[in-house]
Amino acid sequence: MKYFLLVFLMVWGSMSTQAQIFYLDLTYQVLTVPLRVVTVEQVVDGRAGNPPIGIAYRGLGGKSVAIQFQQGLGPELTAFVQSQLPARPTDHVVVLCLRRLQLTETLGGNKELALADMTADVYERLPDGYHFVQSVAAQASSRGSEVTYQHAAHMAQMLSRCLGQLTQADWSAVAARPVRTLAALPVDVPASLASGRRGTSVAVLREAPRRGLYYRFEQFLANRPDTSQAFLLDTIKRRTYHSWLATVQWKNVARVRPLVRTRAGGRMRAIPPDLWGFSDGQQVFVKYEKQFYPLMRQGNFFTFVGEAPLDLFFEQAQSQAAGRAGLVAGAVGAALARTNVPDHTAEPMAYGLDMSTGAVVSYPSLRTPLRPDTAYVYIYRPAQAVGAEEVQVLVNGQEIGALRAGQYLEVPWARFGSPLQLCLNGVAVNNPCQHVVPNAWRLNYLKINTSKNAHVWQWMPPAKGSADLDELDRRTK
Secondary structure, three states: OHHHHHHHHHHHHHHHHHOOEEEOOOOOOOOOOOOOOEEEEEEEEOOOOOOOOEEEEEOOOOEEEEEEOOOOHHHHHHHHHHHHOOOOOOOEEEEEEEEEEEEEEEOOOOOEEEEEEEEEEEEEEEOOEEEEEEEEEEEEEEEEOOOHHHHHHHHHHHHHHHHHHHHHOOHHHOOOOOEEOHHHHHHOOOHHHHOOOOOOOOHHHHOOOOOEEEOOHHHHHOOOOEOOOOEEEEEOOOOOOOOHHHHHHOOOEOOEEEEEEOOOOOOEEOOOOOOOEEEOOOOEEEEEOOEEEEOEEEOOEEEEEEEOOOOHHHHHHHHHHHHHHOOOOOHHHHHHHHHOOOOOOOOEEEEEEOOOOOOEEEOOOOOOOOOOOOEEEEEEOOOOOOOOOOEEEEEOOEEEEEEOOOOEEEEEEOOOOOOEEEEEEOOOOOOOEEEEOOOOOOOEEEEEOOOOOOOOEEEEOHHHHHHHHHHHHHHHO
């Protein structure tokens, strides 16, 4: 018996050592790009810092391993795309510069979940060099009992969708844009992106949000939600997190979703699965990883604070701890504790909404216009809130002041792009909190309403917020 146990441990240890990397194989995948107008000269890696492609769970106990391409990301994707989509004389010759590629798996329950996310900038090769065309993005997901082998199919799906988006590109405008060398593309920030290519011509940047449901990103841009279905906001019960740090930091942050009424007088049902986001008439919420997060204006685009992806450093430390502990029950947790590596999975993290493609990317990113200025948040209570209890204002867990009727506080925030946690003690029973990335491009105004209002607090347009503070100043003179 001891002999067989020894053999098993040796084999298991050998498999554990060999399974440190899962190589993605695209051999049996197919690209489908109807109405194709491009041929891909090359795929280059433009991700800042060249982070891992992702993490898969393999073998006994769901051991975490890195996902990689055996020949390298750029060379392998280049060979795959060129074999699937041969060049034609009429094609535009382009380079696909990847800005984000993340493959993840979530374990738990009866089904595993595989998620994939890709964004890229496309450059056309012209006689003088390479010119920016547009940004593209795609996502894919699937559930199953063994999802690791779905990553290859997700890669093919995302590449097909990204290349398909180029059928509507404005090729006539490409030559007038700045020229770049091939070597400069990985670190390039297209001028049209850095300056906010859509400008204020987009309706959602010029108008107050209309109440309704967004099924497509384009509906959000045009500020034309579906208003045919009545809905109400439903508060989701407290979420549970694998990470203790995330549990603490998301405490008292309300999660909401829309419940749609099936017909006049009918029952409310769960949200449609293809919903992009919604607006309650004051705040716009975007769906990301099946959760809804409030958007915050930043110049000519938006940000939100969502949950951080799987912490690859913690997973690596956990895998190494498991290897050292062997198969001894209870030893993995003790070994991991000794490494003193925290798990940052699902902690509050800033994301940006790409106004060109609707893709969600980390914020700040390589293409984020730098804005090192301090952001200012003005928190105020209307003078009409006479007799209301004093409200304590906390920033990242530290009390910065208290407000009564007709008073306001100035909160400077010098950590550009970092989430700020605001909590109010005394305004409601559950002392609500929220995470935001303050707008460094203009002043931020947060109005505190009474607990009887539908919105305990309300982000105000700069003109209205400034006028409200001017009125409070006049009352105190």
